[in-house]
Amino acid sequence: MSGAGFAPVAQQYLLEARQMQALSLAVHIPLVCFGIAFPALVLVAEWRHLRTGDPVYREIARRWSKTMLTLFAVGVVTGTILSFELGMLWPGFMASFSDVFGLGFALEGFSFFLEAIFVGIYVYGWDRLSPRRHFLAGIPVAIAGLSGSLFVIAVNGWMNHPGGFRLVGGQAVDVHPWSALFGNSYFWHELVHMYFAGFIVTGFLVAGYYAWGSARGRWGRYERTALTIALSAAALAAPAQVVIGDWAARTIAKEQPVKLAALEGLSETTRGAPLHVLGWFDGKDVKYGIGIPKLLSILAFHDPSARVRGLDSVPAADRPPVNVVRFAFQTMVGIGTALALLGLLYVYVRLRRRRLPDSRWFYRAVVAAGPLAVVALIAGWVTTEVGRQPWVVYRVMRTEQAVTGAGGIPIGYGALACIYLVLAVAVFWALRRLARISLETEDAR
Amino acid sequence: MLADVPVAMIIVGLAAYVVLAGADFGAGFWTLAAGRGAQADEIREFCRHAMGPVWEANHVWLIFVFVVCWTAYPVAFASIASTLAIPLFIAAVGIILRGSAYALRGVVAAGRALDRVFALSSMLTPFALGTVVGGIASGRVPVGNAGGDEITSWLNPTSILLGALTVAMCAYLAAVYLAADAARLGEADLMRAFRTRALTSGLLGGAVALAGLLVVRTDAPPIWHGLTSGAGLVALAVSALGGVGTIALVGRRRFEPARASGALAVAAIIAGWAIAQRPFLLPGLTTAEAAADPAILVALLVGAAFGTLVLAPSLALLFGLVLRGTLDEGPAAPAPPARAPAHPAFLPRRAVVALAASCGLMTLGFLVLAEPAWAHALGVASLCACVVSSYALVTGEAPGEPDP
Ligand code: HDD
Ligand code: HEM
Ligand code: HEM
Numbered sequence: 001m002s003g004a005g006f007a008p009v010a011q012q013y014l015l016e017a018r019q020m021q022a023l024s025l026a027v028h029i030p031l032v033c034f035g036i037a038f039p040a041l042v043l044v045a046e047w048r049h050l051r052t053g054d055p056v057y058r059e060i061a062r063r064w065s066k067t068m069l070t071l072f073a074v075g076v077v078t079g080t081i082l083s084f085e086l087g088m089l090w091p092g093f094m095a096s097f098s099d100v101f102g103l104g105f106a107l108e109g110f111s112f113f114l115e116a117i118f119v120g121i122y123v124y125g126w127d128r129l130s131p132r133r134h135f136l137a138g139i140p141v142a143i144a145g146l147s148g149s150l151f152v153i154a155v156n157g158w159m160n161h162p163g164g165f166r167l168v169g170g171q172a173v174d175v176h177p178w179s180a181l182f183g184n185s186y187f188w189h190e191l192v193h194m195y196f197a198g199f200i201v202t203g204f205l206v207a208g209y210y211a212w213g214s215a216r217g218r219w220g221r222y223e224r225t226a227l228t229i230a231l232s233a234a235a236l237a238a239p240a241q242v243v244i245g246d247w248a249a250r251t252i253a254k255e256q257p258v259k260l261a262a263l264e265g266l267s268e269t270t271r272g273a274p275l276h277v278l279g280w281f282d283g284k285d286v287k288y289g290i291g292i293p294k295l296l297s298i299l300a301f302h303d304p305s306a307r308v309r310g311l312d313s314v315p316a317a318d319r320p321p322v323n324v325v326r327f328a329f330q331t332m333v334g335i336g337t338a339l340a341l342l343g344l345l346y347v348y349v350r351l352r353r354r355r356l357p358d359s360r361w362f363y364r365a366v367v368a369a370g371p372l373a374v375v376a377l378i379a380g381w382v383t384t385e386v387g388r389q390p391w392v393v394y395r396v397m398r399t400e401q402a403v404t405g406a407g408g409i410p411i412g413y414g415a416l417a418c419i420y421l422v423l424a425v426a427v428f429w430a431l432r433r434l435a436r437i438s439l440e441t442e443d444a445r
Numbered sequence: 446m447l448a449d450v451p452v453a454m455i456i457v458g459l460a461a462y463v464v465l466a467g468a469d470f471g472a473g474f475w476t477l478a479a480g481r482g483a484q485a486d487e488i489r490e491f492c493r494h495a496m497g498p499v500w501e502a503n504h505v506w507l508i509f510v511f512v513v514c515w516t517a518y519p520v521a522f523a524s525i526a527s528t529l530a531i532p533l534f535i536a537a538v539g540i541i542l543r544g545s546a547y548a549l550r551g552v553v554a555a556g557r558a559l560d561r562v563f564a565l566s567s568m569l570t571p572f573a574l575g576t577v578v579g580g581i582a583s584g585r586v587p588v589g590n591a592g593g594d595e596i597t598s599w600l601n602p603t604s605i606l607l608g609a610l611t612v613a614m615c616a617y618l619a620a621v622y623l624a625a626d627a628a629r630l631g632e633a634d635l636m637r638a639f640r641t642r643a644l645t646s647g648l649l650g651g652a653v654a655l656a657g658l659l660v661v662r663t664d665a666p667p668i669w670h671g672l673t674s675g676a677g678l679v680a681l682a683v684s685a686l687g688g689v690g691t692i693a694l695v696g697r698r699r700f701e702p703a704r705a706s707g708a709l710a711v712a713a714i715i716a717g718w719a720i721a722q723r724p725f726l727l728p729g730l731t732t733a734e735a736a737a738d739p740a741i742l743v744a745l746l747v748g749a750a751f752g753t754l755v756l757a758p759s760l761a762l763l764f765g766l767v768l769r770g771t772l773d774e775g776p777a778a779p780a781p782p783a784r785a786p787a788h789p790a791f792l793p794r795r796a797v798v799a800l801a802a803s804c805g806l807m808t809l810g811f812l813v814l815a816e817p818a819w820a821h822a823l824g825v826a827s828l829c830a831c832v833v834s835s836y837a838l839v840t841g842e843a844p845g846e847p848d849p
Contacts, residue, residue, distance in 0.1 A: 006523060006588070006589065006590060007589070007590065009590045009591065070549075073545075073547060073548035074544065076501055076504060076544060077541045077543075080537065080541075080544075081537050081540075081541060083508060083511050084511075084537045087515065087525070087526025087527065088526050088527065088530040088534060091524070091526055091527035092523070094515055094522060095519050095520045095523035095590070097519070098519040099515075100741070102512060102517070102519075102737075102741065103516060105515075105516065106509075106512050106513065106516055106745055107748050107751075108512075109509045109752070110753075110756055113505045113509075113756050114756070114759055116501035116502040116505055117502045117760060117762075118759070119501065120499060120500075120501060120502060121762070125771075125772060129771070140759070175741055177744040177745075178744060185818065188821070192825055229840060232840045233836060236835050236836055240828055240831075243809075244812075246813060247812055247821065247824075347835070347839055350838075350839045351838060351839065404527045405527065405590040405591035405592075406527055406591035408595070415538065416538075419541060419542070423541070423545050426545065426549055427545070427548075430548075
């Protein structure tokens with residue numbers, strides 16, 4: 001029945017609708033990185049405390065869990081906006097397909113329940129539950145961080161590689177919801193890449209906070225220990241992310257060749273295609289870039305003479321905006337490589353010298369790494385989502401068929417942007433206050 | 446038949462949302478209506494603490510309702526969300542502001558402005574959601590992409606009345622719950638204060654509900670007919686009895702049963718609405734026509750059944766801890782004494798190094814070089830093992846111990 005009686009409507013403000021969606025996602029996704037990784041890091045600290053009895057670990061877990069709760073609450077409300085927007089902005093998409101992938105969100109809902117319940121028990125349960133039970137109460141939170149991303153990314157994977165239904169007269173029939181979501185060859189790389197991104201973003205941001213403090217004389221045993229727990233996670237996840245990113249690129253070479261062509265600015269189908277670093281796509285070639293012969297064919301297909309499909313393999317109306325996608329991709333890969341190197345340096349010093357690096361520059365780099373990781377995260381999603389354009393459901397439904405017919409999108413977009421701006425300032429201010437308060441209580445002791 | 450099951454799930458979800466999250470919203474309302482002075486501050490403080498550990502979990506019910514609605518009745522959901530985009534957006538803004546104000550207040554000492562934002566958004570969201578229900582119930586949402594009037598679909602007599610009723614219900618539920626909490630904690634003054642508030646808001650809410658019936662009679666005749674005959678009438682009667690019963694119980698300070706009967710009153714009226722509107726979801730669109738493919742409905746039910754298996758014990762645990770007061774703020778048990786000897790490591794360092802290195806090599810082979818899906822699965826598993834074992838090595842010794 002899906003989609004019946006639901007004709008597309010012309011929308012003057014399609015671009016604004018897309019930007020509003022993008023803005024909301026760009027706010028939500030960095031926050032959920034903390035939902036993914038922070039519970040695990042908090043548990044590492046608490047676990048260490050249980051095993052060693054060292055109170056410093058307990059103090060770390062306690063303070064971090066308070067921040068975790070704050071960020072979780074903000075993640076919840078920003079996520080709620082996203083689910084409202086699916087209907088408000090993209091009713092055409094929802095009317096036709098929300099049943100096909102709805103199961104993913106339903107399971108996601110239960111995962112959220114679990115996370116919300118146990119995060120409450122965990123954070124309010126310090127000193128009120130026995131240490132063992134308290135630790136156990138944290139485990140579902142960490143699991144829900146994984147399952148929450150799994151289910152929502154299954155939906156995104158489906159949008160990028162739709163399956164599990166037949167299209168008859170523009171309507172989905174003969175739907176197999178389980179295989180549509182989880183029998184999809186496209187979403188595993190997205191899940192793993194996003195999960196590791198969660199640790200990279202959280203780890204570097206948290207470590208960056210202590211690195212910042214270290215330059216201001218806050219460098220006691222507490223800070224060094226906290227930095228080690230967070231930074232070690234990010235430093236290991238960053239090199240791993242390069243390997244996973246390579247897997248992602250090989251998957252899109254197979255499943256979304258046009259996206260790959262846009263990432264690389266490859267206008268014609270080529271055997272032994274070169275790879276270009278930097279530069280600008282002028283509609284035919286990459287100008288001012290550094291070309292490396294045959295590398296694209298090698299990376300994408302492990303064969304120097306493999307044939308790589310170009311943009312010319314589809315009509316112009318079916319191509320994504322090349323420079324946006326390409327710039328986002330290069331930003332992600334550039335930052336990703338730099339973070340991986342920083343991570344390897346840290347791992348080397350820890351393993352060989354068995355201490356923390358002591359160069360000032362290292363800590364400056366760690367301070368910069370957090371925000372850069374967020375940029376890479378958003379850039380990655382721009383690569384994926386804009387690279388999928390003009391389709392909302394890849395090669396099934398165009399974004400303009402999905403959009404609402406209601407007016408007032410620019411007003412909503414403007415209002416949301418203002419609210420998020422105010423919120424960003426307020427959260428920043430509150431986190432600083434929080435850090436200061438906990439330092440004061442420490443001084444008082 | 447199968448096509449109706451999701452409606453039942455939506456009713457359960459909505460009732461849970463109104464009963465649980467509604468009380469949280471109402472607590473926000475009472476912070477605004479607390480007035481001035483020492484007792485007012487105490488009341489505000491109490492409202493906030495009562496929301497503590499359960500707030501996020503209560504909120505998820507709304508997500509649940511949305512998700513079931515769009516999975517089971519895609520066209521109806523898309524029609525509702527596109528026509529009623531404005532009140533939904535207002536509700537969303539209220540949710541953002543309220544959630545953020547709450548999160549921030551957990552962090553910083555109370556600021557006046559933050560309090561205001563919190564209280565006002567606590568009224569904005571229930572009001573807006575009430576108008577959404579009013580728009581649907583009075584048949585103002587036709588099938589189609591933004592097919593209804595963007596303004597009158599939610600600014601109309603039924604909507605406005607339902608908006609006001611929702612706010613009143615939230616305030617009432619909150620007052621009852623807070624009185625119960627105060628009684629449990631032995632706070633006699635607060636208990637009296639919230640008892641008075643519960644009685645006032647209960648009577649007020651009852652009056653709005655009666656007025657609402659009259660409005661519905663002219664503005665949404667099908668709902669009026671549904672509610673005054675057959676099963677709808679039963680639901681209406683149960684709701685009225687529950688409402689009157691709660692007021693009587695609160696009057697006698699029997700707060701725990703009053704919690705239950707208040708919840709029953711709300712759940713019954715939501716069920717009554719669904720019964721009155723049956724078989725239509727939207728004008729001209731029956732549940733059977735709107736429902737997704739049976740395969741999807743079955744999958745949704747199976748998913749929900751699994752979910753409930755996990756959810757029910759977790760919720761029971763949470764509310765058990767909350768109602769027993771285990772998670773209450775206040776002086777806590779002293780921190781456990783530091784336990785002395787460190788446990789020996791699970792594995793000798795060399796073994797962990799070997800594990801990390803071999804998993805790293807396996808990752809190269811399975812994830813980077815090999816192509817088949819099973820190889821990638823092995824590759825991801827070995828990558829994770831490599832990272833975890835390396836993590837043990839890298840964080841291994843107490844950091845910075847041999848201090849420069
Ligand atoms: C901290 C964040 C971060 C870092 C350092 C990297 N990525 Fe990434 N990347 C993401 C975060 C991200 C993401 C989480 O934002 C995306 C969006 C969709 C997805 O699955 O992950 C993504 C998508 C994404 C895609 C598109 C996948 C698709 O469309 O399905 C490719 C090809 C890569 N990445 C490749 C790389 C490479 C080769 C990297 C290393 C040098 C890299 N990424 C580092
Ligand atoms: C896991 C789920 C999803 C994630 C993480 C995600 C992520 C993103 C991101 C980061 C952007 C920004 C692109 C930009 O800056 O232009 C984006 C754009 C967009 N997303 Fe998604 N998305 C998801 C699911 C969805 C869903 C369910 C829809 C519903 C239709 C959707 C529709 C869009 C649209 C239309 C754009 C605008 C594209 C453009 O500006 O060219 N996405 N998404
Ligand atoms: C990259 C993609 C995404 C990931 C990894 C992700 C993950 C998460 C996680 C872990 C949470 C828990 C809250 C927190 O930790 O802060 C959350 C909350 C939420 N997300 Fe997302 N999300 C993504 C995209 C989306 C999209 C596209 C939507 C909606 C269409 C969405 C809807 C929600 C909702 C409604 C919540 C609140 C749940 C609650 O009430 O507890 N998310 N998300």
